[in-house]
Amino acid sequence: MERKSSRLDGVYASILARRGTQGRLRRLTIPTPETVDFSSNSYLSLSRDQDIWSAYLDRLQQSPANQGFSLGSGGSRLLDGNSAAAEALECTAAAFHGAPAGLLFNSGFEANTGLFGCAPQPGDVVVYDELIHASVHDGIRLSRARGISFAHNCVRGKSRTSLDHVLSELTQGQDGHRLRAGEINVFVAVESVYSMDGDLAPLADIVECVEERLPNGNGYIVVDEAHATGWLGERGRGLVCHLGLEDRVWARVHTFGKAMGCAGAIVLCSPTTRQYLINYARSFIYTTAMGYPTLAGIQTAYEYLESGRVEPRLAHLRSLIKHTHRLLTSICTRHQPPPRDVVLYTKEGVPESPIIPLFTAHARSLAEYLQRRGFMVRPIVAPTVPAGTDRVRLCLHAGNTMEEVQGLCKAIDEWVAEKLSESGEPSEKPSKL
Ligand SMILES: Cc1ncc(COP(=O)(O)O)c(C=O)c1O
Secondary structure, three states, X not given: OOOHHHHHHHHHHHHHHHHHHOOOOOOOOOOOOOOEEOOOOOOOOOOOOHHHHHHHHHHHHHOOHHHHOOOOOOOOOOOOOOOHHHHHHHHHHHHHOOOOEEEEEOOHHHHHHHHHHHOOOOOOEEEEEOOOOHHHHHHHHHOOOEEXXXXXXXXXXXXXOOHHHXXXXXXXXOOHHHHHOOOOOEXXXXXXXXXXXXXXXXXXXXXXXXHHHOOOOOEEEEEEOOOOOOOOOXXXXXXXXXXXXXXXXXXXXEEOOOOOOOOOEEEXXXXXXXXXXXXXXXXXXXXXXXXXXXXXXXXXXXXXXXXXXXXXXXXXXXXXXXXXXXXXXXXXXXXXXXOOOOOEOOOOOOOOOOEEEXXXXXXXXXXXXXXXXXXXXXXXXXXXXXXXOOEEEEEOOOOOOHHHHHHHHHHHXXXXXXXXXXXXXXXXXXXXX
C-alpha cells in the first residue's frame, strides 16, 4: 500500500513545481561571510561588534548563579520561565522608549499575532495600512475584529481608500452611531518604517486624523517600530519618541532582531494592557520564554544604545544613505530616458531609511549579478510584495564603507548598461561613479 505521506509529498511537489515555473519558489540559503552585506536588517552592524560581544560575555560571567548558567528558561513565563532578568529588561526597554510598561515576546511576529489576536473586542475594527507586515494580518485573522485596509501612507488624500475616508465611512456606516459614541474600538495599525519600501509613516498626521475622526478616544494607534528600533530618532528610540507621540499612540512593537542585532520583541503599552496580554495573548502564554543568554544580549544592546556610543555609527549610516542616493541618482540620470523594466530608482529626496528598493522587472537577474560580484543583496518578488513591484531590496549598514557602496553602485551601473544593450536600447557607457 502506498504510504500516505508519499502521496502528500506528491501533492506538495506539484504545488512547488507550479511555484517554480512562476519563478516564485522560496529557498533557504546560507549567507556567505566573504560577501559584503547589503541585505540583512542589522542596520547598525551591532550583531558582530567586538565591544558588545565582550560586554555580553562579561554580563554572562557576572550574572547571578540562578540566572546565568541556564541556557533555556524552562517554560512559559506563566509557569517556570519568568525571571528577574526578563522583568528588568522590560523595565529597561519601557524606560528607554518612554513607555509605562512592556511585555516581551519571543519575536516580532509573535508580538503582533499576540497583540492583534486578543486586543480587539467582539465587533471592534482594525484599520491597517495596506503594506502592514504579515504578522498583523495573521493577528487580525485570529481576532474577533473586522479588518479594513487603507492605501499605503495615504492619510487625507481624496482617494476613497485614504485613512480619513475609511474612518469617515466607518463613523457613518451601519454601526456609525456606536462608533461615534465610543462603544466600538478602532485599532489603527501602521509601521514606522516600511520594511520593503523603506519609507516612513506620516505618523503625526495619522495621529491627528484618528483623533479628529474618533474624538471620543476610541481610536487606538499601534505602531510597529521593527525597522526603526535602534537607529531612528535620538539614540535609536524610534519614530514615536522622535515625534514626541508617546502619549498619543496606544501601543508599540519594538523588535530586537534588526538594528539591535539580537532576537525577540516587546509590546510597549499601559500596565493594564500588559496584564491583559499576559492573560490573553496566546503567543505569550503558550510558548517557552526567552532564556537568560537571549535576555542578556538584548539588555547589553540597550545599554549600548543608551550610552550614546551608537552616535558615530548613526552618523556614518546617514552619510552612507546620502552617498548611495547621489550615486543611484547619477546612474538613472545618465541612462536617460529612464530604463523601463530595467532599474527604476524612484527616490526624489534622500531616502528616509537605510532600506532602498531598486524596482525592476528583472530583480533576480540584478541580484544574481551583484551577488556574483561579492555583494549580498536579495530580490524581493511577488507574493512577498504586490505584483508589479518586484525589486532588489538594498539595505545599508553602519558597518559598510563608502568604498563598498561605490563598488556596489558601479556594479549596478554595469548591469543596467548590459541589460539595455541586450534589449537594444541605447545605453550610456558606465562612467566613473
Ligand atoms: C514590520 C515588521 N514587523 C514584525 C516583524 C517580525 O519581527 P521578527 O523578525 O522579530 O519576528 C518584521 C520582520 O520581518 C517586520 O518587518
